[in-house]
Amino acid sequence: MATGPVKNLFTHSFKPNLFQVSGNSKGKDRFVFWADAVAESAIEHAKRNGMTVVTIKSGGSPSGPKHLGNMNDQIRAFFIYDAVKRRGVSARLIYTNDDMDPLRTIPPSVPNGDGKRHSFTERELSTLEKYLGWPYSRIPDVFGCHGSWGEHFNSVIQDGLSRIGIVMENYDNSESYASGRFLDATRLTLSKTALVREVLSRFQRNIEKNWIPFHPVCSNCGKITTTALSFDPGSETVEYECKGRVLAGKYVIKGCGHRGFSTLREGKLPWRLEWVAQWMVFQVNAEPFGKDHYEGSWKSGQALAREIYGIEPPASLVYEFFLVNGEKMSSRRGNAYILHDLLKVLEPEVIRYLYTKRPMMQRNIDLKNLHLLVEEFDRFEESFFKGTSEEAARIYPALFTTLPSKKPLRVSYLLASYAVQFYPVEEAYRSLIRAGVVKEDACEEDRERVLRRLRLAKNWLSTFADASKYV
CATH class of the missing domain: 1.10.10 (Arc Repressor Mutant, subunit A)
Structure with a gap:
């Protein structure tokens, strides 16, 4: 559990939400919305690198539904994108669907196509177990409404966002590898394998001396938990053995023992490298992520960006975790609520407002006192129409696709x-x-x-x- 300060999200009175303040000539504090601060950094990043369009990215693995805490990635990315556009700068908001990641465990319940919770039967769980270690893009959709597990849960994510007025350009990693969009980045990574090992060894223990940064899909059993044995730059093929792997330090996936060869379009880079390769391929200028990535992947990512891919790391926004009723969100606890759940009890603009709050403050979403958040929003809205709040003047217009012409x-x-x-x-x-x-x-x-x-x-x-x- 995070160790930062915890604040109940729902206060009894509206208070300014300061992310950053600076003194003006009269010695008074000036409100600066965190999205504006990151937007300025993203614009400068684009200028330094000769880019005419500012790209704000978020991403995620379609392992299942993304709970309210996970959605910080997408919704905070939207506010940064919106802040860039309000400065008259061309921008794009993209989402990378990491659907080449392996299924490592089966959640006890998941949302169907409408976002309604479905608990798996013993028969369904037994059927799904054979897909452990498979890429999400190749696992059948248990509900039969989409082409794959990955497509289904990405659709749930995007549907939730669209219901609060947020639309992103979606890029499936499976398509990016298969089409060759990632080919140059993958080729570059493997051509610098020795340097990749050296860079990662500064941040990770036990980088094996013969480790090759690529995971082919096994042509025999379909799993992507393989071990690369060699890379032939001439034919651009990777020899592999399906040994299986331990995922996230605890999920043991067994291999079938098959040895074979794959092209660079039939597998994936390890996540730490894939993340940075995406920055290069999509020319990313800013990306938000949780503090868990800041303490691990972000630090190695900066070094990989400069030393392997020859790019400047994007501007970043680090955010703290959300708690629900004082606990971490987890499908095992049954409290991994998604946007569809909140939309049953809150207006879209209130949900957006929730995510404008200071990112580096851990917050407890007290669902039994949800009315306090709504009352806070109502006062915030009133202060906008009265013209009494600098914060409301800046943030309130970003809560709507179409700004109300008069106080609702x-x-x-x-x-x-x-x-x-x-x-x-x-x-x-x-x-x-x-x-x-x-x-x-x-x-x-x-x-x-x-x-x-x-x-x-x-x-x-x-x-x-x-x-x-x-x-």
Whole structure:
């Protein structure tokens, strides 16, 4: 568990969310949104390297659903991208789907195509076990709605993002290897194998003297947990043996013992190298990542970028982890909530607001007190329309695809939760009119907003709220 300070995400009053402050000529503090600071670094990185388009990247392995903590990668990348565009600079927001990674364990439950949780049966688990060690791109989709396991879970990730208004250019690693997009980077890596070993030995123990940085897919059993034995630069083929590997230090994947040859399009680079190779191939100028990568992969990645690939590492944003109800999120604990889960109880703009908070502050998402986050957002929104907050003036427009022209009508989330305990949603709306909370002639847009909040509060009561929220 991370050791940084822990803050309950839902405070009782709106307070500035300072990422960085600097004194002005009058000695007062000036608010700087963290996304602006990274955007400036990304723009400068692009200029130094002769790039006319600023590329903001995030990525992930489609091992299963990405929980709310993992989504820091994508959503914070979006805010950096948005900040670059607000400066009038051309930008692109890309996502690399690491679907050549091996399946190392089977989660007890996963979301289907609609984001609804499905617990695997014993029969399904038994069927999936034979795919341990296979690339996600080659494992059948258990739900039958996509071409592969990797495609299915990447679709769940992208669908969740699209529901809060975020769309990314998607690049599947399986396609990037097969099409030759990664060919030059892979060729360069293998041509400098001795130097790769030397660089990585500064950061990792037990780099074997004959280790070759490539994992072919076994042509016999389909696993990608093979060991490269030699590389022939003339034919650009890798000889390998399917010995199996220990993944993440604890998942033992057995090999079939087959020996064979593969091309550079039929396997993958080890992750530490693949990550840096992506920076080169996609000309990445900035990428956010969790503190776990900062303490390991980022430090070796900077050295690999300069010494192997001849590039300058991109600007970075390091973020702390989220906790849920005081615990780390885990599918084993049953608390690995995804965006689809939050969208049942929160408006998209409130979810976006959650991710604008300071990245290097570990936060506890207290789901039973979710109303406090909504109340904080409502006050934040009000301060924007009153013009009383420099922070709101900067951040609020980034929470919407289309900025509201006037202050939206918001009903207290807690009040909404009380109303739906006595009435069905439509009748609860009419009760708010009778109480004078909502005007009878409210515009259709405001009416829909209030109805939506009533439905969200009703869902919250049946999922996360504790007994104290019932009347």
